[in-house]
Amino acid sequence: MSKIAIPIYQPDLSGNEKKYVLDCLDSTWISSKGKYIHLFEEKFADYISVKHAAGVCNGTVAIHLALLALGIGPGDEVIVPTLTYIASVNAISYVGATPVFCDSLKSNWQMDPDDVKRKVTPKTRAVLAVHLYGHPCDMDRLTQICGEHQLFLIEDCAEAIGSKFKGKHVGTFGDISTFSFFGNKTITTGEGGMVVTHDETLIERARHFRGQGLAQHREYWHDVIGYNFRMTNIEAALGLAQLERVEHFLAAKKQIADWYQSFLDAGKVTFHNEVGDVTHSHWMCSILVNDPAQREPLRNHLALQGIETRPLFYPIHTMPMYAQKFQKHDVAENLGWRGINLPSFPGLTKEQVMYISQHINSYL
Numbered sequence: 001m002s003k004i005a006i007p008i009y010q011p012d013l014s015g016n017e018k019k020y021v022l023d024c025l026d027s028t029w030i031s032s033k034g035k036y037i038h039l040f041e042e043k044f045a046d047y048i049s050v051k052h053a054a055g056v057c058n059g060t061v062a063i064h065l066a067l068l069a070l071g072i073g074p075g076d077e078v079i080v081p082t083l084t085y086i087a088s089v090n091a092i093s094y095v096g097a098t099p100v101f102c103d104s105l106k107s108n109w110q111m112d113p114d115d116v117k118r119k120v121t122p123k124t125r126a127v128l129a130v131h132l133y134g135h136p137c138d139m140d141r142l143t144q145i146c147g148e149h150q151l152f153l154i155e156d157c158a159e160a161i162g163s164k165f166k167g168k169h170v171g172t173f174g175d176i177s178t179f180s181f182f183g184n185k186t187i188t189t190g191e192g193g194m195v196v197t198h199d200e201t202l203i204e205r206a207r208h209f210r211g212q213g214l215a216q217h218r219e220y221w222h223d224v225i226g227y228n229f230r231m232t233n234i235e236a237a238l239g240l241a242q243l244e245r246v247e248h249f250l251a252a253k254k255q256i257a258d259w260y261q262s263f264l265d266a267g268k269v270t271f272h273n274e275v276g277d278v279t280h281s282h283w284m285c286s287i288l289v290n291d292p293a294q295r296e297p298l299r300n301h302l303a304l305q306g307i308e309t310r311p312l313f314y315p316i317h318t319m320p321m322y323a324q325k326f327q328k329h330d331v332a333e334n335l336g337w338r339g340i341n342l343p344s345f346p347g348l349t350k351e352q353v354m355y356i357s358q359h360i361n362s363y364l
Helices: 017-027 035-048 059-070 086-094 113-119 139-149 200-210 233-243 246-263 292-304 330-338 350-363
Strands: 052-056 077-081 098-102 124-130 152-156 176-180 193-197 269-271 285-289 339-342
Touching (some): 017 233, 035 052, 035 193, 035 233, 052 200, 052 233, 059 086, 059 124, 059 152, 059 176, 077 086, 086 098, 086 124, 098 113, 113 139, 124 139, 139 152, 193 200, 246 269, 246 285, 246 350, 285 330, 292 330, 292 339, 292 350, 330 339
Parallel strands (some): 077 098, 077 124, 124 152, 152 176
Antiparallel strands (some): 052 193, 176 193, 269 285, 285 339
């Protein structure tokens, strides 16, 4: 196999990242206290127009913390798309609740609101909406369903920084929402995540659980079983520098997506396009091959040309720990077996996108 010349992703750290991290080192504030934590939380909340934000150590923890803050636990059901990254579902299991899988829409690959409605039972406490690969879910329908059935709405925006539904940032529709800043996300802190909400009580609960359950007015007194889910000052310093350039990253991703769409043969692949009044942030540029049998041979061919790819997420209901009861989610399975994520990082050139597209078109 050829050495990878075009990776699936690599972060752009050419802004103030080094300056801010060195400032942390010089100050000796390198752990979970320091000025950058508050600055990053404040600036991130301002960016998406939400009232409160709390930095955490990764995106999985952010979902776990959101569920804890809502008081979701054993005996509760949470409806979640089966076509998602495993963290969305595992966090539900961490709190002892039961994930209930729903299918996807063929048009935009997001969770199917009609299937969500079918899956509501007396045990349902929440809907966990995942804005998959940067395309927003139908937040009008999901908000309506949650309102009708008095359910909490949680948004997993790990892949959707900068995505908008009807002009409004994702992460601002739900009762509580989460973001990830892993190394391959639109902005990165290395590891890291954020919990956001408009509700002051929820953010206070999240911060309480985040910091080992430490009581507010009594030193070293803990009044709940808490967790060490805190973000470090160094991570926040990276995040603040990245956030300063978020619009640059988003514009670059949009340009890359436009190049792929112009170069790829529409008869041989299907591109993940915007559907409706949304802004797709194109965290990953993704395609579907026409026949599932084509996917792995195509990926192997691209690897021989030095092009790294990834498969779409496998539907979670097909994985051993969640497959005790046989289920069929036809659209999610079809997407999961046919999908490929292509190199999508800021800095990818037009010539590289053309090279990748030419190899896809010629092989298929």
